[in-house]
Amino acid sequence: MKKLSVVIGVALATLASVAHAEYPERAVKMVIPYGAGGATDISARTIAEPLGNAVGKPLVMANVTGAGGATGSVSVQNAKADGYTMLFARVGSHSVNPAMKATLPYTLDDFRFVTVYEINPVACAVTPASGIKSMDDLIAKVKEGGVSYSSSGVGSLLHLAGAMVLKEFGIDNPLEAAVHIPQKGGGAAATAVLNGTATFLCTNSSAVAGFVANEQLVPLMVTTPEPVVGFDAPTANDLGKPALNQLVGWTGIAGPDGLPDDVAAKWGEWMAVATEDAKFNETMTSRGSVIQLMNPVDANEFIQTQYETFRQLVDDLGMRIEG
Amino acid sequence: MSFIDSVMAGLSLVSSVEAFLALFVGICIGVVGGAIPGLSATMAVALTLPFTFSMQPITGILLLLGVYKGGIFGGSIPAILIKTPGTPASSATILDGFPLAEKGEAGRALGMALWASCTADLVSNLALIFFAGFLASFALQFGPPEFFALILFSLTIIAGVSGDSLLRGAIAALLGLLLATVGLDLVYGTNRFTFEDPNLMGGLNFIAVLIGLFALPEIIAMAWNPVAHLGQTRSLGKSKVTITDYKRSFKSIVRGSLIGVFLGSIPGIGAAPSAFLSYSEARRKSPNKDNFGNGEIEGVAASEAGNNGVAGATLIPLLALGIPGDVITAIIIGAFMVHGLQPGPMMFVLNVDIVYGLFIGLIVSSVFLFLVGSVAIKGFKFVADVPKRILMPAVLVLCIYGVFAVNNNIFDVGVMFAMGWVGYVMMRMRVPAAPFLIAFILGPLLEDNFRQAMLMSGSDPMILIRGPITWFFWTLTVIALVAITRTVVKGTVTAGN
Numbered sequence: 001m002k003k004l005s006v007v008i009g010v011a012l013a014t015l016a017s018v019a020h021a022e023y024p025e026r027a028v029k030m031v032i033p034y035g036a037g038g039a040t041d042i043s044a045r046t047i048a049e050p051l052g053n054a055v056g057k058p059l060v061m062a063n064v065t066g067a068g069g070a071t072g073s074v075s076v077q078n079a080k081a082d083g084y085t086m087l088f089a090r091v092g093s094h095s096v097n098p099a100m101k102a103t104l105p106y107t108l109d110d111f112r113f114v115t116v117y118e119i120n121p122v123a124c125a126v127t128p129a130s131g132i133k134s135m136d137d138l139i140a141k142v143k144e145g146g147v148s149y150s151s152s153g154v155g156s157l158l159h160l161a162g163a164m165v166l167k168e169f170g171i172d173n174p175l176e177a178a179v180h181i182p183q184k185g186g187g188a189a190a191t192a193v194l195n196g197t198a199t200f201l202c203t204n205s206s207a208v209a210g211f212v213a214n215e216q217l218v219p220l221m222v223t224t225p226e227p228v229v230g231f232d233a234p235t236a237n238d239l240g241k242p243a244l245n246q247l248v249g250w251t252g253i254a255g256p257d258g259l260p261d262d263v264a265a266k267w268g269e270w271m272a273v274a275t276e277d278a279k280f281n282e283t284m285t286s287r288g289s290v291i292q293l294m295n296p297v298d299a300n301e302f303i304q305t306q307y308e309t310f311r312q313l314v315d316d317l318g319m320r321i322e323g
Numbered sequence: 324m325s326f327i328d329s330v331m332a333g334l335s336l337v338s339s340v341e342a343f344l345a346l347f348v349g350i351c352i353g354v355v356g357g358a359i360p361g362l363s364a365t366m367a368v369a370l371t372l373p374f375t376f377s378m379q380p381i382t383g384i385l386l387l388l389g390v391y392k393g394g395i396f397g398g399s400i401p402a403i404l405i406k407t408p409g410t411p412a413s414s415a416t417i418l419d420g421f422p423l424a425e426k427g428e429a430g431r432a433l434g435m436a437l438w439a440s441c442t443a444d445l446v447s448n449l450a451l452i453f454f455a456g457f458l459a460s461f462a463l464q465f466g467p468p469e470f471f472a473l474i475l476f477s478l479t480i481i482a483g484v485s486g487d488s489l490l491r492g493a494i495a496a497l498l499g500l501l502l503a504t505v506g507l508d509l510v511y512g513t514n515r516f517t518f519e520d521p522n523l524m525g526g527l528n529f530i531a532v533l534i535g536l537f538a539l540p541e542i543i544a545m546a547w548n549p550v551a552h553l554g555q556t557r558s559l560g561k562s563k564v565t566i567t568d569y570k571r572s573f574k575s576i577v578r579g580s581l582i583g584v585f586l587g588s589i590p591g592i593g594a595a596p597s598a599f600l601s602y603s604e605a606r607r608k609s610p611n612k613d614n615f616g617n618g619e620i621e622g623v624a625a626s627e628a629g630n631n632g633v634a635g636a637t638l639i640p641l642l643a644l645g646i647p648g649d650v651i652t653a654i655i656i657g658a659f660m661v662h663g664l665q666p667g668p669m670m671f672v673l674n675v676d677i678v679y680g681l682f683i684g685l686i687v688s689s690v691f692l693f694l695v696g697s698v699a700i701k702g703f704k705f706v707a708d709v710p711k712r713i714l715m716p717a718v719l720v721l722c723i724y725g726v727f728a729v730n731n732n733i734f735d736v737g738v739m740f741a742m743g744w745v746g747y748v749m750m751r752m753r754v755p756a757a758p759f760l761i762a763f764i765l766g767p768l769l770e771d772n773f774r775q776a777m778l779m780s781g782s783d784p785m786i787l788i789r790g791p792i793t794w795f796f797w798t799l800t801v802i803a804l805v806a807i808t809r810t811v812v813k814g815t816v817t818a819g820n
Contacts, residue, residue: 042657042661045373062731066522074521103514181775181778182512184509185653187590187653191646195464195465195466210667215669216645216667283376
């Protein structure tokens, strides 16, 4: 009898501990809304190892691609807000797209950001053959006419960046002054400048670092306040355009809107541990990223500010996509 | 540094057990990965990528290249055995490979696929080593107008894979074009035929369409009439490819390899169009024209040469310019960057040992592919002996799993089943599936490049004939159209008499 009561006691204790078990009890599904090998994918898979150690449960990485990150984002938007389905959010899917596309099936309010951990400076570049050596040269060319810029698609960071940079440099109607030639993907966008289809592009510095090192492209400017290693170009602040500091890429993690506070707090702690990892830092920095960890509150504010800036620009220029 | 020095530097880099082991293991992973429907070569490479981060650069990159090459060949195994392309590039192999398997010559078809793949692989690697600089500078001259002319010409291959009725082929192609328009508009970013469903915003998943169109109709037909196949001779895979077969197909293999090298070195086209182009050229030149589509060994050879010819050549824009030509090389370029290597002209100066190490590894990879492929064929060809009532349900399970795994999206499985019924109706109406697929692949490329060209020129159509490359493809297109018209007219006159 005594034995039995001990067994029952143990069983009850186990049950109780299950009921009070702390998040996470099981594996967490991490949706990457872009394809394998892209900037988001590599960033996500690099953080996955130290992050998985911090979480203590497996992270199941799933690429759900399509429609500029919208398909994957929607799958998390519609998931249960229990912290077991999280999203690697990116500048394209969560600030440019919401600012530009009226028909997007989600808004920023449908997500709760738990962190932003990586910032990617944006660089503008041209080919050496173009004869353009500085932003002033480029702007002079734009005023002459016949200048075009490539992007990875409508509603991408590159699309917005081209227009925003021209506007900051005093071109009032960048949509008419320069032709936007959308491509399918970031690689194709860089190729379009290399083969002369487009005159310039503004994109994540990591996407053109190889071409700059190989002297196939000439960088004209980077948008961060600090210079970028390997880019022999002035910063936006050097050129007196600090407003362009807003124009940076980033990667963060978000859950559905109703994510509980304690879950968000947990992610904040885990990310603090994960981003300390030396190998993670080394890999990301060598790819041109700046590791900058934000807690849930800062992350939300950062994204909101960027969204407002982009939204303002989109409205001013009439770039909003309605159909 | 002289050529010999470079080669020696490369040799010292790869002459380690690990490097060759990585290459060998890579090819094994690739062949198996490619052979599983849905788990395409692209996914196999993507899944292998994280393992290479901790390796020596050359070892890691050789591992990925091994997976890539193995995957492209491996895709032909299910294409021949169960009419399911393991990887999009092997869809042309189905056209003659599956009829051969139905005739009980699976072993012969698989053997030819391997021989053609290895030959094309070798040609492609040699082209990379000797003509990388030349082909790369040529590829950079391909802007939207040149692409438009090339793809317009490629669309004429629809006539070559339409079977006996050009009209039915054209209907299939139109259907393919229509479904390819689903998704976001390239220039305006607006929704097209998405019916407010976010799942349709990214367009129809290519793998889901592919598997639905080819594999499912067979399964539906089987479920419809479970005893129809009894009494047919399907066993066994004992037949083997002969030297005579190889000799007879040699011309087509070389032609296919060169088409592969050419299309592979231009970023943005990929292996599937190359396989179809090679197939249709082989058919056009062959004395056994009528046998194509009914189990012609030369057709298998041409398709496999066409897709494997791309494998080495896609490294031309990658190494010489730092431009990834397709999704797979985009992943591989990630591996270079993780190791602090930046592919491009400077790599031939700064990391010449790695470049030559890769070249040596690539040449060896053709041999490894032959060895691994031979063993794989021995193992897999017995699938042809499995009774259909057991095989078909197993294929269905694999298809569902594979299509789900592509994008972790159950919607894609629905697309696969819907396309399965479309494919079944097409099969019953004797509408060929290949033109549908070609239009589905090439249609968006044609449209995008046309619209990019129009943006470049401010809507002046003269840009479409702006240089010798465009003139060349326009001429080819006209010649092909005249030839097709003559065949059709001749056919009508003969039928009229």
